[in-house]
Amino acid sequence: MSKFNSLEDHATRRFRLAGKAYLEGGDPFFAPVDTLRREAAAAGRRFVSFANYDYLGLSTHPEVKRAAAEALEAQGVGALASRLVGGQRSLHTALEQDISRFLGVESTLVLVSGYLANVTTISHLLGSRDALFIDELSHNSIVSGSKGAVAQTVTFRHNDFDHLDFLLRERRERYRNVLIVVESLYSMDGDVADLERLIELKERHNVWLMVDEAHSVGVLGDTGRGLCEFAGVDPARVDLIVGTLSKSLASCGGFVAAKSAVVEWMRYTLPGFVYSVGLSPVICAAASAALRLAQEESWRVRKLRENAEAFVALAHEAGLDTGPAIGRGVAPILFPDSFETLAASQHLLENGFYVPPIIQIGVPKDQPRLRFFISAAHTREDVKGVIDCLAARAAVAKERPAAAGAALAP
Numbered sequence: 167m168s169k170f171n172s173l174e175d176h177a178t179r180r181f182r183l184a185g186k187a188y189l190e191g192g193d194p195f196f197a198p199v200d201t202l203r204r205e206a207a208a209a210g211r212r213f214v215s216f217a218n219y220d221y222l223g224l225s226t227h228p229e230v231k232r233a234a235a236e237a238l239e240a241q242g243v244g245a246l247a248s249r250l251v252g253g254q255r256s257l258h259t260a261l262e263q264d265i266s267r268f269l270g271v272e273s274t275l276v277l278v279s280g281y282l283a284n285v286t287t288i289s290h291l292l293g294s295r296d297a298l299f300i301d302e303l304s305h306n307s308i309v310s311g312s313k314g315a316v317a318q319t320v321t322f323r324h325n326d327f328d329h330l331d332f333l334l335r336e337r338r339e340r341y342r343n344v345l346i347v348v349e350s351l352y353s354m355d356g357d358v359a360d361l362e363r364l365i366e367l368k369e370r371h372n373v374w375l376m377v378d379e380a381h382s383v384g385v386l387g388d389t390g391r392g393l394c395e396f397a398g399v400d401p402a403r404v405d406l407i408v409g410t411l412s413k414s415l416a417s418c419g420g421f422v423a424a425k426s427a428v429v430e431w432m433r434y435t436l437p438g439f440v441y442s443v444g445l446s447p448v449i450c451a452a453a454s455a456a457l458r459l460a461q462e463e464s465w466r467v468r469k470l471r472e473n474a475e476a477f478v479a480l481a482h483e484a485g486l487d488t489g490p491a492i493g494r495g496v497a498p499i500l501f502p503d504s505f506e507t508l509a510a511s512q513h514l515l516e517n518g519f520y521v522p523p524i525i526q527i528g529v530p531k532d533q534p535r536l537r538f539f540i541s542a543a544h545t546r547e548d549v550k551g552v553i554d555c556l557a558a559r560a561a562v563a564k565e566r567p568a569a570a571g572a573a574l575a576p
Contacts, residue, residue: 184526185504185525185526188504188505188508188525188526191508192512194508194511194512194515194522194523195522197515197520197522199215199217199218199520202520203215206518211518212518212551213518213520214518214519214520214544214548214551214552215519215520215521216519216520216521216538216539216540216544216552217520217521217522217537217539218539218541219381219412219413219414219495219539219541220413220414220416220539220541220543221381221384221385221413221414221470221495221539221540221541221542222384222390222414222416222456222459222460222466222467222470222541222542223466223469223541223542223543223544224414224415224416224456224459224460224466225416227416227455227456227459229455229459230416230452230455230456230459231452232455233451233452233454233455234448234449234451234452234455236451237257237447237448237450237451237452238447238448240447241255241257241447241448242447243446243447243448244443244446244447245258245443245444245445245446245447246443246444247443247444248439248440248441248442248443248444249439249444250433250434250439250440252444254444255444255447255450257447257450257451257454258276258444258445258450260450260454261276261445261450261453261454261457262274262275262276262421264454264457264458265409265421265423265457266423268391268457268461269383269391269392269394269401269407269423270391270394270400270401270402271401271402271407271423271424271425272402272424272425272426272429273423273424273425273426273428273429273430274421274422274423274429275421275422275423275429275432275433275436275439276411276419276420276421276445276450277419277420277421277422277438277439277442277445278418278419278420278442278443278444278445279418279419279420279438279442280307280380280408280409280410280411280412280418280419280420281306281307281310281420282307282420282438282442283307283408283409283410283420283421283422283438284305284307284308284310284311284378284408284420285307285310285311285314285438286311286436286437286438286439287311287376287406287408287422287432287436287438288308288311288312288314288315288345288347288376289311289312289314289315289437290432290435290436290437290438291315291343291345291374292315292316292317292343292345293316293317293342293343294316294317295317295341295342295343296317296318296341296342296343296344296345297317297318297319297320297337297340297341297343297344297345298312298315298317298318298319298320298344298345298347299319299320299321299322299330299333299334299344299345299346299347299373300312300319300320300321300322300346300347300348301321301322301324301325301347301348301349301359302321302322302323302324303324303349303352303354303355304347304348304349305349305353305378305380307378308347308349308378311347317341317345318341320333320337325357325359325360327360327363327364327367330346330367331367334367334371334373335371338371338372338373343373343374344371344373344374345373345374345375345376345405346364346367346368346373346374346375346376347376347377347378348364348375348376348377348378349377349378349380349381350377350378350379350381350382350386350392350393350396351379351381351382351385351386351393351494351495351496352381352496353380353381353496353537354496354498354524354535354537355489355490355491355496355498356488356489356490356491356492356493356494356495356496356497356498357489357490357491357492358382358386358393358396358492358494359377359393360397361377361393361394361396361397361399361404362397362398362399365399365403365404368403368405369403374405374406375404375405375406376404376405376406376407376408377393377404377406377407377408378408378409379392379393379407379408379409380408380409380410380413381413381495381496382396382494382495383409383410383413383414383415384413384414384415384460384466384467384470385414385467385470385494385495386494386495387467388467389461389464389467390414390460390464390466390467392407392409394407402425405424405425405428406422406423406424406428407422407423407424408420408421408422408423409421409423411449411453414456414460415452415453415456415457415460416452416453416456417449417452417453417456418449419445419449419453422436465542466542467542469542470494470495470540470541470542471493471494473540473541473542473544473546473549474493474494474495474497474540475493476546476549476550477493477497477538477540477549477553478491478492478493478497479493480549480550480553481497481499481553481556484553484554484556484557484560485557485560486499486553486556486557486560487499487500488500489535495539495540496537496538496539496540497537497538497540498524498535498536498537498538499535499536499538499556500533500534500535501534501535501536503534504523504525504526504534506534507523507524507525507534507535507536508523508525510523510536510556510559511523511536513555513556513559514536514552514555514556517555519551519552519555521536521537521538521552522536523535523536524536524537536556538552
């Protein structure tokens with residue numbers, strides 16, 4: 167008989183394998199950001215977060231807070247049931263229509279989680295005779311959706327659409343339906359998919375295309391309408407656009423946008439929608455207000471772009487590695503190992519910049535990094551300050567081996 171392990175023992179072992187040892191020198195995660203910010207202000211110190219994806223700087227906008235407060239007072243906190251069985255609020259429909267108009271699509275369905283939007287949509291769309299083609303650097307929500315689908319999953323090299331074309335030529339005829347899933351702006355590397363090429367492949371091979379716009383709404387394109395605007399592609403040529411309300415729209419939840427017939431089918435059958443509570447009226451109101459402000463205060467999209475481009479340019483000047491980031495919203499700085507990444511994160515925190523390390527989870531083990539979310543709310547001083555702080559530390563680190571060598575010289 168095999169040895170019995172308690173759940174506690176199982177969890178302890180799995181946590182150790184996941185990298186618990188990295189926390190022995192201090193835990194850089196789950197920081198109480200509000201407390202740190204308040205304490206820094208009281209002491210006259212700076213506290214600048216590059217860890218929150220408030221891309222347009224709308225999370226504390228008075229009109230967003232006012233809209234949320236008014237919805238709370240008028241309608242209470244929660245939707246209290248699935249919209250299918252418990253009815254919906256007028257705010258749900260209004261938000262869905264607002265998103266549709268903004269993106270230039272026919273119809274939209276909002277859900278309580280952006281992660282759930284990917285998981286439930288992917289697993290719901292495909293059957294046993296179908297296939298799913300995903301980028302090797304897909305977000306975990308896409309990977310989890312693929313694991314929940316009965317369709318076969320095929321992975322192609324990151325942003326390598328020649329490889330995708332080869333795989334489709336080799337395998338397309340084996341399947342009834344094929345869905346390609348990509349991200350628009352990749353959340354760990356800050357690079358973008360070539361939408362024009364994807365559309366060409368989709369139409370030539372007669373497949374469907376789903377684009378995860380989580381990090382690109384409010385970020386890509388002259389007015390922040392995402393990858394389609396950035397690439398100059400009609401949104402009607404993309405079968406599914408999935409996104410989130412938790413980034414540029416400063417709240418939480420997700421959405422699926424598509425042709426009206428597709429969304430109407432999902433409204434009655436999509437498990438993550440039908441069997442989940444409706445989005446809170448408070449969240450709906452806040453997201454709608456943020457979406458309106460994103461359009462009225464269009465300078466925010468420009469300011470975000472300027473800050474992100476400056477971040478990448480200054481990092482390069484300082485000899486820091488930003489990988490393939492294009493300078494739109496997300497940018498990593500790569501380090502040689504996880505312990506160096508942890509040390510750099512701690513150094514920044516000690517100097518008033520909050521940037522938790524990305525190690526073990528979410529990226530390949532040989533590519534640890536600090537990931538920076540750039541916001542329209544950041545100042546040029548914030549951007550230059552954090553790069554200068556990292557560059558100064560890097561210069562000191564380079565001098566240490568030379569100094570040690572000199573001390574050992576005869």
